[in-house]
Amino acid sequence: MKKECPICGRTFTAxxxxxxxxxxxxCQELLKRREAGINRECPICGTIFTPRSYSSRGREQQTCSxxxxxxxxxxxxxxxxxxxxxxxxxxxxxxxxxxxxxxxxHWRPRHFCSKSCMSRARHQANPQLVEHLRHKxxxxxxxxxxxxxxxxxxxxxxxxxxxxxxxxxxxxLAKVRGGNGAPMPTxxxxxxxxxxxxxxxxxSTGNPKWRAAVVDLACPDLKIAIExxxxxxxxxxxxxxxxxxxxxLTEQGWLVLRFTxxxxxxxxxxxxxxxxxxxxxxxxxFIP
Numbered sequence: 001m002k003k004e005c006p007i008c009g010r011t012f013t014a015x016x017x018x019x020x021x022x023x024x025x026x027c028q029e030l031l032k033r034r035e036a037g038i039n040r041e042c043p044i045c046g047t048i049f050t051p052r053s054y055s056s057r058g059r060e061q062q063t064c065s066x067x068x069x070x071x072x073x074x075x076x077x078x079x080x081x082x083x084x085x086x087x088x089x090x091x092x093x094x095x096x097x098x099x100x101x102x103x104x105x106h107w108r109p110r111h112f113c114s115k116s117c118m119s120r121a122r123h124q125a126n127p128q129l130v131e132h133l134r135h136k137x138x139x140x141x142x143x144x145x146x147x148x149x150x151x152x153x154x155x156x157x158x159x160x161x162x163x164x165x166x167x168x169x170x171x172x173l174a175k176v177r178g179g180n181g182a183p184m185p186t187x188x189x190x191x192x193x194x195x196x197x198x199x200x201x202x203x204s205t206g207n208p209k210w211r212a213a214v215v216d217l218a219c220p221d222l223k224i225a226i227e228x229x230x231x232x233x234x235x236x237x238x239x240x241x242x243x244x245x246x247x248x249l250t251e252q253g254w255l256v257l258r259f260t261x262x263x264x265x266x267x268x269x270x271x272x273x274x275x276x277x278x279x280x281x282x283x284x285x286f287i288p
Contacts, residue, residue: 001015001017002014003020006031007031010022038051040062044063089103094113094117095121097113097117185228185230185261188217190264191264195217199217201218201225204252205248205252206252216228222255222282224279225256225257226257226259226275227242227258228260228261229242255282259271
């Protein structure tokens, strides 16, 4: 049976109906004293309470609470003055970011939560400092660029020859290389001679971050773009770049055909047939 102790308020399981308290000895004795009408007035706050009996000490409870007991001992000269209650610290907000400032150690008034917020607030309040830092940064970049150009080892012919010889000795690199200003690779040249389409054609994407996309071959009238991918297009970064480029061209109404250099050299007839079918299909759309 679940019951609630009338003294301490705890919930307990009573084995008998006659059990009224939680079983603690002080609760039982206090209940008996309360039923017997043994009450006392607190000499500090005047509250009427039932005093506890301290049988080991031979005396009773003098005050209603420990706080009143501390004040009574102070009045009687048995204890020092109790400490004053701690004042609540006011909530401080950062003047720059608006976050609550967490006090560390001794409390003191603060205006910013960190040094970064303080410096940013200083910069915003002082336009001359902002302009000075901008000129200082531009000057540092300019000097760094000039220093790199003057001391760049690739400007020396002997270093360039050494690097070129090292690259020629790497057999795992692509045999056919080119594009982006380099000599035209053989697969691209082959498709250019067969189709007659212009190479390295620039297409406007409408994206301010990537204003123009350059494709290997293109037919502007039919809006067909051909990409000849070498070994460098196998990397993850280049695949992501090709995917974004193809998506932008598709949004502009272009049809992108992508082939590898190996496919163009070994499966030339199949590639030409696929380009012809795409051209015929696009001709029916653009040329009535």
